[in-house]
Amino acid sequence: MKRLKLSKNAKDNLITYGIVILAYVIMQIMINTGHISSLLQGLLVPLCVYVILAVSLNLTVGILGELSLGHAGFMCVGAFAGAFFSRYMQNVIEVSLLRFLIAIIIGAVSAGIVGFLIGMPVLRLRGDYLAIVTLAFGEIIKSIINVLYIGKDSSGLHFSMKDSMSLGLAEDGDVIINGAQGITGTPKDATFTIGIVLIILTLIIVLNLIHSRDGRAIMSIRDNLIAAESIGINITKYKLMAFSVSAALAGMAGVLYSHNLSSLMATPKNFGYNMSIMILVFVVLGGIGNIRGSIISAVILTLLPELLRGLSNYRMLIYSIVLIVMMLFNWSPKLINLRKKYSLRRLFKKTGEVR
């Protein structure tokens, strides 16, 4: 009888999906039997957010091979677009799941569009220059949202960039986005289950994209731009594709994030470059281009500081040290040799073979 033969890639992907589903089942059992602290339970949705962010940033950093430090900015766009929609429609669409699904789509699409618009001029740059410009754009997005005022009343929507008074709302008016005070009263629609579904959706999009014609084109640009051009691959198109898909997924994570909080503000802490760099640390720690690694490192690095509560003041310090150590571990020839010598893969496989 002919056995169903899976390619190495398919097997690899199945393991990744399996890990996520297994983690979900274990957590569900623990929640239902009460073996989980309320602290950890409160962390479940943020965990999903960080996993999605790490996986989506890995698409830009690992697969496209461009360093982006503005990922929190795209998350910010998604968070505010989604939260705005939910607040606006709170009394119109009563079914919270449906409203949340539409909010997710709106958040992802708006972040994707912003990613596309920023990507067009920015992706002409490479390396350090691109990193710095994306960093700047991330900060710009945050700053714009900090001075944005949107309110609604019976006559429709009102916009302002000055203050909530200049919106000129009628008696029945309601300020939805209140500048630096952000959005308050977003319905808490995000649940762990939806988070896991979104993680799996992200994985399907990213993994299937990588192992397709488009993914090959994106990776060929990463490996050798001139050669990719010489075989007729449209550099601009595929760079933009990877960058905007990555931004859209970050926007999706943002929607999840904003629907887990009752008040959403664009502070440096949640949408600033600290956040962008934290996501980058997840990606680097998990291995650039390694999707499964991103998931695992995002989970560990989110849980660790929270579980060691006393150390949480030193969180950024720990991240910095971990980043330095990992960089050395990834780049020092001696350590690379050591790693190769003791890697599990080597023990089971002939050298030279991959995947």
Place this chain on the structure above:
Amino acid sequence: MAALLEVKNLGISFGGLRAVDDFEVSIKKGQLYGLIGPNGAGKTTVFNLLTGVYKPSEGIITLDGVNITGLKTIEINKAGIARTFQNIRLFKELSVIDNVKAGLHNHYKYATIEGILRLPNYFKMEKAMTEKAMELLKVFELEKEADYLAANLPYGKQRKLEIARALATEPKLLLLDEPAAGMNPNETMELMDTIRFVRDSFDMTILLIEHDMKLVSGICEELTVLNFGRILTQGATGTVLNDPQVITAYLGE
């Protein structure tokens, strides 16, 4: 018979430096044509002009009757010119077969969404691509290494893979930039057979840059000699190689 590649009065300056001046060549379909000259003569610059890496300051390039002067690299590739590079440029972190499949990019298409949702067309096209890529790898005896990372191939095989990838784009004209560089005499002999085989079985026209005179005299039918960006002489291989001017250019007075 009309020429496949017709180049007239091609030139480019970098600032004050005249890198290529008044370059002309006419290559017939199915020909094996050589471009030789001392280091720094402008051979690779000619390749870069032909493939749109540089925009020519003046001159006209016609491929199969179509004017391709000043087009972008990807448009020129679509028009039918593929190349390899002097310093090998493979997609090192991709597998050997994926390198070739990347070359098939413009010939087997399906929508992004079909790839993400894994619709039937995805499987159909990927299967066709894999078959075509394996076919090409077999020609270059690389089928056993199909799943290796390109970076892990030995040098000679990397050169072959680059040719296979270029052929995957189904070009009319293949440009080889020093295909024998860094090869030992045995590998060079093998390469000569491969190049001849490619020409015969793919019905390919090949223009190559080479320093190895054994390879040049062994397979090229006609030659152009460049020196200081200008054509020194042009014609049948035997005549050109015995030209005293050429010998002086290579060996000095």
